[in-house]
Amino acid sequence: MMSTFLKQFLIFDPLSLFFLFVIFIISLPSAVYSFGYLKGEYTPAKITLAWFLLFAFVLSMALVVTVSNVFIFLVFWEIMSLVSYFLVVFDTRHEKSIQAGMIYIVMTHIGTAFLIAAFLVMYKYANSFDFFAIKNACQAMPLQTKNIVFLLLLIGFGTKAGIVPLHIWLPYAHPQAPSHISSVMSGVMIKTAIYGIIRFVIVMLGVNSSWWGILILVLAVISCLVGVIYALMEHDIKRLLAYHSVENIGIILLGVGLAMFFIRMNMPYLAVFSLMAGLYHLINHAIFKGLLFLCAGSVYKATGTRDIEKLGGLIKKMPQTSAYFLLGAMAISALPPLNGFVSEWLTLQAFFLGAFNVTGGAKLFFGICASLLALTSGLAAACFVKAFGITFLGQPRSHYAKDAKEVTLSMKAGMFFLSVLIIIFGLAAVKIMKLLAKVAGGAIGLDTGAMSFSINNFILSPQAGKDIYLSTPLLLLMLILLGAAGFCIYMLFGRKRVVIYRTWDCGYYKLDSRNEYTATAFSKPFRIAFSFFLMPYRRTQKIRESFYHIKSFTYETHTTLVFKKYIYDPAIALVFRLAGSMKRIQPGSIHLYLGYIFITLLLLIIFMRQF
Amino acid sequence: MIKIMIIVLQLILFIAAAPILSGLISKIKNNIRLRKGQGILQPYYNLAKLFFKGEVVSETASWIFRVTPIVVLSSTLTAAALIPVFIFSSPMRQAGDFLVLVFIFALGRFFLALSALDTGSSFGGMGSSREMFISSLVEPALCMVILSVSLQFGSTDISAFNGIHAISVSSIVAAIALFLITIAETSRMPVDNQETHLELTMVHEAMVLEYSGRSLALIEMAAYIKQMILFFLIAQIVFPIALPVFSSLTQLASWILWYLTRIIIIAISAALVEISVAKMRLFRVADFLGFAFVLGIIAVICAMLGV
Numbered sequence: 076m077m078s079t080f081l082k083q084f085l086i087f088d089p090l091s092l093f094f095l096f097v098i099f100i101i102s103l104p105s106a107v108y109s110f111g112y113l114k115g116e117y118t119p120a121k122i123t124l125a126w127f128l129l130f131a132f133v134l135s136m137a138l139v140v141t142v143s144n145v146f147i148f149l150v151f152w153e154i155m156s157l158v159s160y161f162l163v164v165f166d167t168r169h170e171k172s173i174q175a176g177m178i179y180i181v182m183t184h185i186g187t188a189f190l191i192a193a194f195l196v197m198y199k200y201a202n203s204f205d206f207f208a209i210k211n212a213c214q215a216m217p218l219q220t221k222n223i224v225f226l227l228l229l230i231g232f233g234t235k236a237g238i239v240p241l242h243i244w245l246p247y248a249h250p251q252a253p254s255h256i257s258s259v260m261s262g263v264m265i266k267t268a269i270y271g272i273i274r275f276v277i278v279m280l281g282v283n284s285s286w287w288g289i290l291i292l293v294l295a296v297i298s299c300l301v302g303v304i305y306a307l308m309e310h311d312i313k314r315l316l317a318y319h320s321v322e323n324i325g326i327i328l329l330g331v332g333l334a335m336f337f338i339r340m341n342m343p344y345l346a347v348f349s350l351m352a353g354l355y356h357l358i359n360h361a362i363f364k365g366l367l368f369l370c371a372g373s374v375y376k377a378t379g380t381r382d383i384e385k386l387g388g389l390i391k392k393m394p395q396t397s398a399y400f401l402l403g404a405m406a407i408s409a410l411p412p413l414n415g416f417v418s419e420w421l422t423l424q425a426f427f428l429g430a431f432n433v434t435g436g437a438k439l440f441f442g443i444c445a446s447l448l449a450l451t452s453g454l455a456a457a458c459f460v461k462a463f464g465i466t467f468l469g470q471p472r473s474h475y476a477k478d479a480k481e482v483t484l485s486m487k488a489g490m491f492f493l494s495v496l497i498i499i500f501g502l503a504a505v506k507i508m509k510l511l512a513k514v515a516g517g518a519i520g521l522d523t524g525a526m527s528f529s530i531n532n533f534i535l536s537p538q539a540g541k542d543i544y545l546s547t548p549l550l551l552l553m554l555i556l557l558g559a560a561g562f563c564i565y566m567l568f569g570r571k572r573v574v575i576y577r578t579w580d581c582g583y584y585k586l587d588s589r590n591e592y593t594a595t596a597f598s599k600p601f602r603i604a605f606s607f608f609l610m611p612y613r614r615t616q617k618i619r620e621s622f623y624h625i626k627s628f629t630y631e632t633h634t635t636l637v638f639k640k641y642i643y644d645p646a647i648a649l650v651f652r653l654a655g656s657m658k659r660i661q662p663g664s665i666h667l668y669l670g671y672i673f674i675t676l677l678l679l680i681i682f683m684r685q686f
Numbered sequence: 687m688i689k690i691m692i693i694v695l696q697l698i699l700f701i702a703a704a705p706i707l708s709g710l711i712s713k714i715k716n717n718i719r720l721r722k723g724q725g726i727l728q729p730y731y732n733l734a735k736l737f738f739k740g741e742v743v744s745e746t747a748s749w750i751f752r753v754t755p756i757v758v759l760s761s762t763l764t765a766a767a768l769i770p771v772f773i774f775s776s777p778m779r780q781a782g783d784f785l786v787l788v789f790i791f792a793l794g795r796f797f798l799a800l801s802a803l804d805t806g807s808s809f810g811g812m813g814s815s816r817e818m819f820i821s822s823l824v825e826p827a828l829c830m831v832i833l834s835v836s837l838q839f840g841s842t843d844i845s846a847f848n849g850i851h852a853i854s855v856s857s858i859v860a861a862i863a864l865f866l867i868t869i870a871e872t873s874r875m876p877v878d879n880q881e882t883h884l885e886l887t888m889v890h891e892a893m894v895l896e897y898s899g900r901s902l903a904l905i906e907m908a909a910y911i912k913q914m915i916l917f918f919l920i921a922q923i924v925f926p927i928a929l930p931v932f933s934s935l936t937q938l939a940s941w942i943l944w945y946l947t948r949i950i951i952i953a954i955s956a957a958l959v960e961i962s963v964a965k966m967r968l969f970r971v972a973d974f975l976g977f978a979f980v981l982g983i984i985a986v987i988c989a990m991l992g993v
Contacts (some may be wrong), residue, residue, distance in 0.1 A: 390748045410793045411786065423785050423829075427842050430833060442833045442986050446826035446979070449788070453822030456796055460818050464803030470746055543843055549781040550790075553767060558760035561904060565756065569900045572740035578805045578896060592803065592811020600819035604972045
């Protein structure tokens with residue numbers, strides 16, 4: 076009985092197993108971390124609730140990526156959304172949580188609505204909810220319908236993934252959940268949407284038009300840039316990380332979009348390579364973003380604030396947390412030889428290989444996409460210099476930071492585990508690439524046995540002629556050897572006197588934290604360079620005692636949230652206006668309502684007769 | 687074994703010859719300005735001086751501040767080991783391709799920017815913020831240059847720059863773009879000014895303001911080497927050089943001479959640019975590097991057309 080159920084409704088192909096692996100490898104350290112994190116933060120009853128919700132959340136995600144029936148998929152998809160909603164509003168103390176939860180649940184249901192529409196169209200052709208039946212039926216589907224289904228799926232899954240402009244819920248919901256949940260949400264939950272895109276579009280629907288891939292590429296590049304630019308402006312450390320999720324989903328989708336383009340262009344090797352790059356970045360992002368959220372949670376737990384303008388100097392108070400955060404920041408900034416570097420290099424390489432092998436304007440298009448990806452990684456590095464530098468370096472900017480203490484063992488254990496993974500996924504790139512190529516090949520429907528996919532000299536026969544090399548262990552060896560040489564020179568030669576003294580204060584009096592550079596100041600050049608998009612504005616307020624004496628002066632600088640202001644706010648206003656005008660047909664008279672029922676009935680009878 | 691010897695030889699060459707390039711540039715600048723100026727070997731004297739001075743470390747600073755000079759030096763040296771100088775393919779070809787060069791530079795820069803924030807001085811923050819701003823805008827242009835060169839070669843392999851054998855429109859445009867990038871990356875006018883310590887204008891100098899003694903010497907050394915790497919890459923694109931044939935001594939001598947001449951020509955152009963323009967406002971740098979990006983696009987289009 077059970078086994079027939081398993082056979083009928085579950086699927087364990089490489090793609091599902093890969094996502095299952097991602098889910099558990101991030102959930103495990105998060106669960107360990109939550110032992111220490113929840114203690115003291117919530118009441119015992121709430122801690123039990125948190126554990127229950129975490130398990131339900133992980134279980135529902137695991138089932139989302141393994142069921143093989145569209146209907147059951149939707150059920151678990153909904154459970155996942157609802158459970159994560161409860162986790163977002165878990166901190167009921169904060170009024171923000173309720174608001175964030177509201178935005179989240181509305182957006183996620185808009186997404187689900189599009190998914191249901193897409194699945195119903197698929198059902199109409201397959202007469203079955205089973206994945207394989209739908210896959211077979213999709214081959215007979217007319218192109219026009221396929222295009223529509225693709226768009227519906229893209230909007231539906233894009234909402235969950237946080238593609239710009241559907242990202243609006245992400246920077247509200249992710250930071251508001253408890254930190255170990257943020258790490259699971261950002262690390263894993265949004266990835267289930269990528270699973271959906273790969274499973275339903277690439278595997279089941281089949282790529283039939285080249286504009287699908289190009290559309291995804293364009294959206295992905297926009298997501299990258301918008302995500303990172305907003306992150307640069309952000310001072311709430313968790314929200315900053317949430318915006319980086321938007322950016323990284325963009326990078327992952329670059330790989331997926333490229334794969335779709337290459338499938339259509341009939342370049343299967345490049346398609347496998349691009350999809351592999353995307354999947355590699357997916358698991359890397361899960362690891363380092365999970366780690367960064369856990370570190371941010373530790374900072375929050377230790378200081379009670381998430382505003383980095385109030386932090387500083389934590390590297391001395393929390394040496395371990397800061398080391399983990401530094402590692403995560405280096406990985407997300409794509410610094411060699413860590414994992415983020417490998418996958419970003421692979422994605423860039425996929426673009427370059429594409430540019431070598433396609434003809435005409437597509438070469439230039441790929442080139443521009445690649446350079447915008449390079450810009451993104453530069454901006455991400457800048458953002459993490461800010462995030463790490465302002466939070467952990469310098470002098471403490473408030474008493475919150477001054478009284479910080481290192482976190483407990485279980486929290487450190489969770490962070491340590493993910494830090495080790497960052498290094499492993501950087502250094503063991505060759506092995507991992509081979510495995511991921513299998514997953515990607517399975518999804519595209521190709522045997523990758525004939526391909527040589529070692530990262531150290533991979534030959535993508537027959538499309539790419541020349542060898543390309545990358546070896547992270549060798550790079551690390553070089554860095555260590557040359558660093559050791561430099562250290563020896565430093566230690567052996569010259570005058571060895573080192574004086575510990577105050578920072579140079581221009582001969583003024585002693586510097587304090589108020590002289591330090593702030594996060595706002597740090598991001599000012601970016602704010603001005605991207606002012607066409609950010610539209611920064613100032614708010615000043617003078618409180619005068621008399622004409623001559625100003626008692627206090629407040630000065631704030633803000634940026635305009637373009638998507639919220641020009642898309643979502645008008646849409647919300649429209650909904651409320653519509654609801655307002657709908658009120659007129661509801662005056663409270665029972666006779667009128669009976670009349671409505673009668674008219675509806677009549678119309679229905681006519682409708683039934685007619686069709 | 688030969689490979690390792692080549693790597694060591696190459697690194698020694700870079701370490702030994704890099705400072706002289708800066709000395710040369712400032713000598714040329716001074717001569718054009720009709721000044722006597724410092725000797726060509728002044729950078730070596732400066733390094734020696736720094737090495738025999740004590741070091742002052744801020745009490746606010748953490749271990750980041752102490753490891754940064756080592757990280758910066760080792761990442762720059764790794765980059766120097768990656769590029770092919772003596773033989774067609776780089777000795778470290780196995781380690782990575784051209785794109786890796788960009789990421790390796792980013793590693794050193796990341797730590798330098800962090801160390802600037804580490805001391806809690808507002809100069810450091812200023813320099814760090816500006817440096818990250820400029821360098822992030824450099825990346826797309828650099829990416830385009832690499833693409834245009836590798837399109838001609840058909841691979842991003844590190845030997846691609848050596849793979850070009852004839853001057854083409856594409857490589858000249860790419861070289862100009864790379865030259866603009868080099869100006870920004872080596873903190874020269876009009877993007878930055880190495881000779882000033884004015885808080886309004888300094889970028890790189892503000893970042894390393896708190897460093898002194900041996901640590902500063904290592905950082906300066908890394909900056910010289912980085913400059914040499916970039917000059918070398920430009921030289922290799924505009925004046926493609928045939929592989930050395932070590933059959934006779936005169937051939938070898940002429941090869942070395944031609945090698946040096948190319949670098950000196952680039953140095954002269956850098957000096958000429960520096961004395962003939964005024965420093966830009968920081969926010970104009972975006973336009974400057976945007977121009978480099980557009981040049982990169984033109985280079986890619988030329989490479990696509992095969993000219």
